[in-house]
Amino acid sequence: xxxxHNPPSIIDAFCSFEKIKAHKLFLAEPVNQVYQNFTWQxxxxxxxxxxxxxxxxxxxxxxxxxxxxxxCAYWIMADMAIMMAGCVSxxxxxxxxxxxxxxxxxxSDSKMIFLGKLDDPEKxxxxxxxxxxxxxxxxxxxxxxxxxxxxxKDHLPIQGKPIxxxxxxxxxxxxxxxxxxxxxxxxxxxxxxYAVASFLKANPEIQNEIFFSYLPLCHxxxxxxxxxxxxxxxxxIYFAESMDRFSMNLQQTQPTIFLAVPRxxxxxxxxxxxxxxxxxxxxxxSLPFISSLFKKIIQxxxxxxxxxxxxxxxxxxxxxxLSWYQKLGITIMExxxxxxxxxxxxxxxxxxxxxxxxxxxxxxxxxRLAADQEVQVKSIASMQGYYKNPTLSAECFEDGFLxxxxxxxxxxxxxxxxxxxxxxxxxxxxxxxxSPAPIETKLLANSFINxxxxxxxxxxxxxxxxxxxEAAKTEKKEILQTNLTEFLTGLNKELEHHEKIAKLxxxxxxxxxxxxxxxxxxxxxxxxxxxxxxxxxxxxxxxxDSIVFTTESAHYE
Numbered sequence: 382x383x384x385x386h387n388p389p390s391i392i393d394a395f396c397s398f399e400k401i402k403a404h405k406l407f408l409a410e411p412v413n414q415v416y417q418n419f420t421w422q423x424x425x426x427x428x429x430x431x432x433x434x435x436x437x438x439x440x441x442x443x444x445x446x447x448x449x450x451x452x453c454a455y456w457i458m459a460d461m462a463i464m465m466a467g468c469v470s471x472x473x474x475x476x477x478x479x480x481x482x483x484x485x486x487x488x489s490d491s492k493m494i495f496l497g498k499l500d501d502p503e504k505x506x507x508x509x510x511x512x513x514x515x516x517x518x519x520x521x522x523x524x525x526x527x528x529x530x531x532x533x534k535d536h537l538p539i540q541g542k543p544i545x546x547x548x549x550x551x552x553x554x555x556x557x558x559x560x561x562x563x564x565x566x567x568x569x570x571x572x573x574x575y576a577v578a579s580f581l582k583a584n585p586e587i588q589n590e591i592f593f594s595y596l597p598l599c600h601x602x603x604x605x606x607x608x609x610x611x612x613x614x615x616x617x618i619y620f621a622e623s624m625d626r627f628s629m630n631l632q633q634t635q636p637t638i639f640l641a642v643p644r645x646x647x648x649x650x651x652x653x654x655x656x657x658x659x660x661x662x663x664x665x666x667s668l669p670f671i672s673s674l675f676k677k678i679i680q681x682x683x684x685x686x687x688x689x690x691x692x693x694x695x696x697x698x699x700x701x702x703l704s705w706y707q708k709l710g711i712t713i714m715e716x717x718x719x720x721x722x723x724x725x726x727x728x729x730x731x732x733x734x735x736x737x738x739x740x741x742x743x744x745x746x747x748x749r750l751a752a753d754q755e756v757q758v759k760s761i762a763s764m765q766g767y768y769k770n771p772t773l774s775a776e777c778f779e780d781g782f783l784x785x786x787x788x789x790x791x792x793x794x795x796x797x798x799x800x801x802x803x804x805x806x807x808x809x810x811x812x813x814x815x816s817p818a819p820i821e822t823k824l825l826a827n828s829f830i831n832x833x834x835x836x837x838x839x840x841x842x843x844x845x846x847x848x849x850x851e852a853a854k855t856e857k858k859e860i861l862q863t864n865l866t867e868f869l870t871g872l873n874k875e876l877e878h879h880e881k882i883a884k885l886x887x888x889x890x891x892x893x894x895x896x897x898x899x900x901x902x903x904x905x906x907x908x909x910x911x912x913x914x915x916x917x918x919x920x921x922x923x924x925x926d927s928i929v930f931t932t933e934s935a936h937y938e
Contacts, residue, residue, distance in 0.1 A: 388578030390570050391551075391612055395461060396542045398615040399425040407611070408454035411622040411630060412520045419454055421615075427455075429538030431462035431529065435493070437536060438514060442467035443550065445489050447513075449482065449505060450497025451475045452594045452620050455518035455529060457608060459495040460598075465543045470552040471565075472599030474901035475499055476894050479508035481563070486510055489553055489565060489768065495529075497521045547571040553768050554601055556720050557900035565768030566601075566720045576723040576762040577609045579743045583730065587690065588614055593636040595621035600902055601720045602694050606640050628652075631684030638690045643698040644903040646713065647831070649683060650705060651851050654828070666708055676710040685711060690731070692716050694724070695902050697799060697818055700737040701826040707736075715739050717799065722783055725762040727797045738796040748797070749782060755803060756789040757782035788816065805907060807838035813879035815843055817907075820872075820880060827868050829853035829861060832892050834910045835882070840918060842883035846910060848891050858930065861887075865928045886914075886921050886929045 389397075398407075403422040410417045419427070440446070446463045448470065450456050463470045471489045473482065475498070482505060486494065497518035499505055506523055509515060517526040547570045555563040581587055592611050596603040611618045619634040621627045641649075654662070666672050680686045693703075694716040703713050714731070717739035718724030727748070729740035742748045746760040759782045766774030777784055788801045801816030808814050817835035824833040824845055831850040837843035853861055865885055873881040892898035898909045921929050 388574045389613075390545055390547065390574050391461075391577075391609065392464060392543060392545050394613045395425075395428075398612075402615050405615075406617050408457060408618050408620075410454040410620040411626070411633075414622065414626070417454060417520070419458075424454070424458055424461075426538050427529075427533060428458050428461045428465060429540075430533035430536045431458065432465040432543075433536040433539045434532045435462060435466040435468060436539075438493070440466065440468055440492060443469060444493075445469045445471050445491045445553065447471040447473055447486055447489065447491040447494040448497075448599070449473045449475055449494060450499065450518060450521070452596075452598050452603075453498050453518065453520075454618075454620065455495075455497055455520075456598050457618065459497075459518070460608065461612075464545070464551065465539065467543065467545070467549070469550050472552065472554060472604070474555075474557065474597055474599055476597075476901050479504055483508040483510065485555055485563065485565075486513065489555075496523050496526060499523075545570055547574065550765070554599065554604070554720050557600070557902045557904065564770065564773070567765040567768055568723060569765055572723060572762045572764070573609070575760070576605060576725040577613045579725055579745060579760070579762070580605070580610075581613065582744050583728070584690065586731070587638070590614060590616040590637045590690075591634065591687070592616055592618045592638055593621070593631055593634045593684070594618050595624075595627060595630075596640065596642065597901060600695070601724045602640060602716075602718070605724050606638070606692070610638065628684070632682065633684075635681070635684055635687045637687050638692075639685060639688045640692040640694065642695040642903055643693060643702070644696075646693060646698065646702055646706070647825070647850075650702065653679070653683075654852065659828075679709050680711065683711075690714070692728070694718070696904050697822050699822050699825045703736040717797065719783075719785060721764045721777065721785075722758060722760065723762045723764075725760060726756075726758050726785075735796050738792075738798045740797065741795040742797070747782075748791070750789065750791065751779075751784075753803065754788045754790065754800070756785045756787045756797065756799070758785065759783065807836070809837055809843065809879065810839055810841050811879065815880055817843075820845070820876065820882065823872055823875065827865070829856070829864060832905065834905050834907060836907075836911060836915070836918065838911075840922060842922065843880065844884050844886055844918060844921060845882045846886045846888060846914060848888050862926075862928050866926075869927055884921055884924065884927055884929050886917075886931060888914075889932055 399421050404420050407421045407424045408419040446468050448459050460470050471491055493514040495516050498521050502523045515526040517523040519530050549570055551570045551573050552568055553565040555565050592607045594607045598604055621630045665675050691713050693713050706713050714729040714734050716728035718726040725743055727739045727742050746758055748758050751757055763783045786803050787799050789797050789799045791797050801818045806814050806816050820835045821833045824830050829850055830847045832848040834846045835843055869885055898906055
C-alpha cells in the first residue's frame with residue numbers, strides 16, 4: 382500500500398490481484414447450501430465481460446447503474462463491472478419498499494439496474510421504471526429481465542486496466558433515512574481510495590484476510606470494510622445464504638475480520654444465554670483451567686475463533702455488552718463514521734480499546750468540537766455533496782469540516798465519546814433538553830429490554846418506550862415488574878434530575894424493518910415511534926406504576 386496521499390485505486394488493486402492471485406479464492410457464496418466459488422481470475426472474466434456488455438448496450442461514462450440485491454458474489458462483480466465501464470454505482474437496500482425503490486431510481490437518474498437475491502423479486506421488479514435496462518444475477522432468475530450469463534457469453538472481456546480519473550464520481554450511496562428521506566451521498570475515487578488507505582495505515586496487520594459478508598453491501602461500513610477491504614488487500618469474501626443459516630455459515634467461514642451492528646451482538650448474546658444461563662456461564666468462567674478451553678469452544682461456535690479484528694458500528698453499543706463479550710475472550714472494537722465520510726472518522730485500535738468510546742481519529746482526519754459540542758471532521762474522505770441538493774450539501778460543511786450532527790466529548794488522549802445526536806434532543810414541558818441516546822444505552826444494559834426509545838417532547842417527564850427481550854417473554858409478569866422497577870430506580874439515580882425516566886412502557890411486539898420502525902441498518906426511526914404511540918403518552922404518564930405493560934403493537938393500522 383502506498384502512502385495515503387497517492388493511494389492505488391480500487392481498479393488498480395483489483396487488476397493487480399487478478400494477476401498475482403489468479404487461482405486463489407476471491408468470492409464464495411452458498412446457494413442451496415452448496416458453495417459457488419470464484420477465483421480472482423474467474424471473477425475477473427465475469428466482471429470484464431459484463432463491463433464490455435454495459436458499454437455495448439449504450440451506457441456512457443458517468444451514467445448511473447443501480448444494484449438491488451442481498452449480498453452475494455455477483456453483487457461484488459456487478460459493482461466492479463459498473464466501475465470498470467466508467468459508470469456510477471448506485472447500491473440500494475434490498476429491503477426497501479417498492480415505492481422507495483421507484484423514488485430512488487428516478488432520483489438517481491439510473492439507466493440500468495442489476496437485480497439479484499430478493500425476498501419478493503416480482504414485487505420489486507414491478508416498481509422499476511420501464512425505461513431501465515434490467516439484468517438479473519445467476520441463481521436468482523426474475524421474469525422480464527435479461528440474464529447475466531446470457532449477456533456475458535456474447536461479450537468478450539475488456540482487456541487491460543481501464544483508466545479512471547480520481548475525480549470521477551464512483552458511487553452514490555443513499556442514507557438509510559433515519560430522520561426522513563434518504564439522501565444520495567456522492568463519493569469520487571479519490572475519497573474512496575483515501576479512506577481505504579487511511580484505514581490500512583491505522584491497521585497495518587490487515588493483509589489477505591477472510592471476510593464474512595451479511596450486512597447490506599449498500600451500507601457504507603460493509604462496503605468499505607468488506608468489499609473494499611478484500612479488493613485492496615487480496616482477501617476472500619464468504620457470504621451468508623440467509624439469516625436462518627447465518628450462524629451455520631459464520632461457523633463454516635470462521636472469518637479473520639468480522640463486523641456487526643449492536644443489534645446483532647445482542648441477538649448473539651441472547652442465543653448463548655438460551656443455552657447457558659448467566660449464573661452457569663459465570664461459574665464456568667471462574668474456573669481457571671476450564672475457562673480458557675470453554676472460551677475457545679464458544680468462539681468457535683460463534684464463528685469467531687480466527688477473528689483478530691472484530692468491529693461494531695452504525696449505532697451506539699452498550700458498554701456492558703462489550704464487557705460481557707470481553708469475558709468470553711472476544712474484544713469488540715467500536716468504530717464511528719458516516720456515509721458522508723465513507724465511515725472514516727474514529728475507531729478503537731487493537732490493544733488500545735476503551736469501551737464506551739469510539740476510539741481515536743484515523744490518520745490525517747482532523748476533528749474538532751463546535752460550541753454546541755457537535756463533532757466535526759475534515760479529511761479527503763468527505764463527500765462531494767448530496768446528489769441534486771447543493772443547498773443541503775453546503776449546509777453540511779463549515780470551514781471545510783463535515784458537520785456530523787452528533788455531540789461528543791474528547792479526552793486528553795484523543796478518545797471520542799458520542800453523547801447524543803443534536804436533532805434527537807427534545808424539550809420537556811419544564812423547558813429542559815434531554816439527549817435520549819445515552820439513556821437508551823443504559824436501558825439496554827438490562828437483559829429484559831431488547832429495544833428502547835426515550836420520548837417526552839412537551840411532557841413533564843421523559844418516558845422510555847421499550848420492547849422486551851426473548852428472555853423476558855419467558856418470565857412471569859411479577860418478576861419482570863420487580864426487576865424493572867428496581868432497575869429503573871437505580872438508573873434514575875445515575876441521571877440528572879430533568880433526565881429521570883418517569884415510566885418504562887413495555888410494548889407487546891418487536892420493532893422491525895418490516896413494521897417500518899427500524900431503518901435497513903436497524904436504527905430506530907424516532908418519528909415513527911412518536912407517530913405510533915404519542916396518543917398514549919399522557920395516559921401512560923398518569924398510570925400509578927412506574928412499569929406499564931401495554932397491549933400496543935409495533936404495527937400501523
